[in-house]
Amino acid sequence: MNAPLEGIGMTSRRTRLRLVQRLREAGIESDRVLEIIGQVPRHIFLDEALSHRAYEDTSLPIGYGQTLSQPYIVARMTELLLAHEPERVLELGTGSGYQTAVLSQAFREIFSVERIKPLQDRARERLRQLNIRNAMLKHADGGMGWPEKGPFEGIIVTAAPVEVPRELLDQLADGGVLIAPVGEENQVLVEIIRRGDSFERRELEPVRFVPLLGGVVR
Structure with missing residues (x-):
């Protein structure tokens, strides 16, 4: 999907492969996804003080x-x-x-929205270091999506709304899929597929994400 990743030699291949094996044992079945996880250098997306924990299967502060x-x-x-x-x-x-x-290695075009400008600036530089050219970034309120670039065959939400905003469902192409954590105290990962004017919803597994907030931060 993209040019070969650059700048991944800072950690051993063996370390990344151990993470891949843990994910396989945890239930990830897609060989393509596991291959991508093994290729993308997670450590460069963390501050140096936390980079030694990059290949643990845990969330980390940014x-x-x-x-x-x-x-x-x-x-x-x-x-x-x-x-x-x-x-x-x-x-x-x-x-x-x-x-x-990770998405850039699996799909043709990625459109990514971030409400916190300093995080977006750092992300842009890291993607540039990896020679990733099929990801377009926008500084905006994520709950509103990116309507002028829609419709999208896939939407992924990486923070939890109480309910999926209608604006996002409207940007989903017919037959497209939206994956999102939903809820407040008790969050669940949901899959929503658009069928014309109706939406099929399937609840998958408990998760824990930061809440989806409105308003941009500069």
Whole structure:
């Protein structure tokens, strides 16, 4: 989907492969997703003080009250999207850019929205370092999506709304899939497929994400 990743020699291949094996044992079945996880250097998406924990299967702080999602949930959400073979994917919550980098290797075009400008600036630089050219970034309120670039065959939400905003459902192409954590105290990962004017919803598994907030932060 993209040019070969650059700048991944800072950690051993063996370390990344151990993470891949843990994800396989945890239930990730897609060989393509596991291959991508093994290629994307998670450590560059963290501050240096935390980079030694990059290949643990855990979420880690990235500042501004946000987190880098645990590799399992990144792989799981990517696997769910990949099953529907979308070409154009909208990501809400660029964060560190790690999920964006993973998506860029699986799909033709990525459109990623981030409300916190300093996080977006860092993510943009990290993606540039990896020579990722099929991801377009926007500084905006993620809950509103990116309507002028829609419709999208796939939408992935990396922060939890209480309910999926109608604006996002309207940007989903017919037959497209939306993957999102939903809820407040008790969050669940949901899959929503658009069928014309109706939406099929399936609840998958308990998750824990930061809440989806409105308003841009400069």
